[in-house]
Amino acid sequence: MKYFIYILIAIAISLMIYNTTYIDFDNLLVKDSRTALIGVFSSACVVVLLLILLVSRSIQEKKRGR
Numbered sequence: 001m002k003y004f005i006y007i008l009i010a011i012a013i014s015l016m017i018y019n020t021t022y023i024d025f026d027n028l029l030v031k032d033s034r035t036a037l038i039g040v041f042s043s044a045c046v047v048v049l050l051l052i053l054l055v056s057r058s059i060q061e062k063k064r065g066r
Helices: 002-020 031-065
Strands: none
Touching: 002 031
């Protein structure tokens, strides 16, 4: 499960980079830029949530070890 989470994090980061290429920094609220911004923010949320999941699983394993 741990490696699957790492794979999901890598996919989310690659999607974040891919969506960043579509952002027009001169016009951020144009149709394509807005969609790319939504993609970047959603990918960032996925990365944060998966990192929280990894930390909580490690805390849970330490708690069971005691």
